Amino acid sequence: MDDPFAQGTAYGLKAKLEAGGVRTVVDEVYPPNTTDFNSIAAKIASSRADMVVGGTQYQDAVNLIVALQQLNYQPKLAAFSTAPTNPEFSKAIGAKTEGILAPTGYTEKATYPSNVEFVQAYTAQFGNPPGEDEANAYTTGQVVAAAVEAVGCAEQGDCQQKLVDWLRGNTVETVVGPLSWDAQGRPQGAHMIQQYVNGEIQIVLPGDTKEADIVYPKPSW
Incomplete structure (x- = not known):
């Protein structure tokens, strides 16, 4: 198409x-x-x-x-x-x-530790397992939280670049598996x-x- x-x-x-x-x-x-x-x-x-x-x-x-x-x-x-x-x-x-x-x-059957917890909590709250859209949204939260915790700030200004630099040099464990990013910020997870x-x-x-x-x-x- x-x-x-x-x-x-x-x-x-x-x-x-x-x-x-x-x-x-x-x-x-x-x-x-x-x-x-x-x-x-x-x-x-x-x-x-x-x-x-x-x-x-x-x-x-x-x-x-x-x-x-x-x-x-x-x-x-x-x-x-x-x-x-x-x-x-x-x-x-x-x-x-x-x-x-x-x-x-994404698959709800994946055995990544945080995904097991995510599926259990989501299913308990909504009565059905999460789909790919829900998992991607949750992954965004995991990535941001990991960066903020590592850098120690979340404010506008200089902190934003620190968050970017940390993400481009590290891997974050998420519900969709380990994610890393290249120099342009493109995700490298398969x-x-x-x-x-x-x-x-x-x-x-x-x-x-x-x-x-x-x-x-x-x-x-």
């Missing part, structure tokens, strides 16, 4: 794949209001690509997958940004989700990879947090 988030995800992965020797055979960008994916699906199917990677939101991924299903195209691997995390995704594509991958920044395994979303990468082994090749659509 012609969208900063979707393209950032797709082209970031594209660069890493190509650096690893994976050849790009089809590269399509479409407007956010696209609903007809027949022509794009036809290009993908005719290329006989081994994998399909979608920088997608939700409905565009569903429409693309349905169009590919109609052409009987079967990749060995399929990955989409955000769409597979939607509760309606499985039903929308005919419950043929097995093996589909997606990135995620996302996890989740996949539909036996009909359920499971963490398959990285190895220290995985709940199941990665499925490859992807079962038939």
Whole structure:
């Protein structure tokens, strides 16, 4: 999709794949209001690509997958940004989700010490475990608190630069795992990879947090 988030995800992965020797055979960008994916699906199917990677939101991924299903195209691997995390995704594509991958920044099952406490407290208060948005908000609080405690101030002015300098030189343990930052302030923590395994979303990468082994090749659509 012609969208900063979707393209950032797709082209970031594209660069890493190509650096690893994976050849790009089809590269399509479409407007956010696209609903007809027949022509794009036809290009993908005719290329006989081994994998399909979608920088997608939700409905565009569903429409693309349905169009590919109609052409009987079967990749060995399929990955989409955000769409597979939607509760309606499985039903929308005919419950043929097995093996589909997606990135995620959080799982309530992660065993990071602060996350165990966070999930227990959140579930006790709201009756259900936290999601990625709630975890990201809590992580922000953890990061700020760690910096303020280490530097010993929180005022406007010189203190702000001290907080920045501390964060760029240290790692903070959070509910989404250990986070550090580069010289430009960009977070260096790695996302996890989740996949539909036996009909359920499971963490398959990285190895220290995985709940199941990665499925490859992807079962038939």
